[in-house]
Amino acid sequence: MQFPNPVFVALDTPDLPRALALAESVKPYVGGLKVGLEFISALGPDAVARVVEIGLPVFADVKFHDIPNTVAGAAKAIAGLGVAIFNVHASGGEAMMRAAADAIAPWTPRPLLIAVTVLTSLDDSVLATVGQRPPASEQVGRLAALTKASGLDGVVCSAHELATVRAAAGRDFLTIVPGIRPAGAAKGDQRRVMTPSEARAAGANILVIGRPITAAPDPAAAARAIAEELGV
Ligand code: C5P
Numbered sequence: 001m002q003f004p005n006p007v008f009v010a011l012d013t014p015d016l017p018r019a020l021a022l023a024e025s026v027k028p029y030v031g032g033l034k035v036g037l038e039f040i041s042a043l044g045p046d047a048v049a050r051v052v053e054i055g056l057p058v059f060a061d062v063k064f065h066d067i068p069n070t071v072a073g074a075a076k077a078i079a080g081l082g083v084a085i086f087n088v089h090a091s092g093g094e095a096m097m098r099a100a101a102d103a104i105a106p107w108t109p110r111p112l113l114i115a116v117t118v119l120t121s122l123d124d125s126v127l128a129t130v131g132q133r134p135p136a137s138e139q140v141g142r143l144a145a146l147t148k149a150s151g152l153d154g155v156v157c158s159a160h161e162l163a164t165v166r167a168a169a170g171r172d173f174l175t176i177v178p179g180i181r182p183a184g185a186a187k188g189d190q191r192r193v194m195t196p197s198e199a200r201a202a203g204a205n206i207l208v209i210g211r212p213i214t215a216a217p218d219p220a221a222a223a224r225a226i227a228e229e230l231g232v
Helices: 016-029 037-052 068-079 094-104 124-129 136-149 159-169 196-201 219-230
Strands: 007-010 032-036 058-064 085-089 112-116 154-156 174-177 206-209
Touching: 007 016, 007 219, 016 037, 016 219, 032 037, 037 058, 037 068, 058 068, 058 206, 068 085, 068 094, 085 094, 094 112, 094 136, 112 174, 124 136, 136 154, 136 159, 154 159, 159 174, 159 196, 196 206, 196 219
Parallel strands: 007 032, 007 206, 032 058, 058 085, 085 112, 112 154, 154 174, 174 206
Antiparallel strands: none
């Protein structure tokens, strides 16, 4: 699965006018928009619908993780906002993932349903403290296989885990990759980064990029430079 322009820009702000202005300015140079928990918690579902109205595919990075019945209800609600992609935590288990998939199955077009495997903020020592079996890379492979078996479309993973995910879940499984930094950009709190073209070459289908675009002096120019680097 390839997106013509794989860049989804992360609108990580609780300020709706700023998010909408930013989205409009980068619209010609990106393939989609991502809203996450900061945006949705501050601004609510109506604001997500406003971002959908911009006309690019929207990824709602909601990371649902609850009992199957609750996640099914939340999945219907988020799909009803017109988003193209949303996600759940794979560690919620097969029944929870299947409940989410079943809840949105009647939708046309149906949003893509993605699972988070292991948060990139968790390393091997933290995994052990929450009772998960390290190393993180093996846990990513296990959860990617479970995600596929549960009928979902793909996973969020770091660019360094793409080969593990492909081995566990095959070529047609969608991979969404954050932690992207153009050469020379500040890493911020991201540790294991790749450039946009490296991540694409490694097989990422969607690249989530936040601060290298949103915190640039000229976000549209930053997005255009990334599109040019990718040749899209
Ligand atoms: O600003 P930056 O490019 O680091 O933004 C990356 C985006 O991807 C943020 O919205 C962050 O919440 C999200 N993300 C991440 N790592 C994950 C999952 C999502 O950085 N494992």
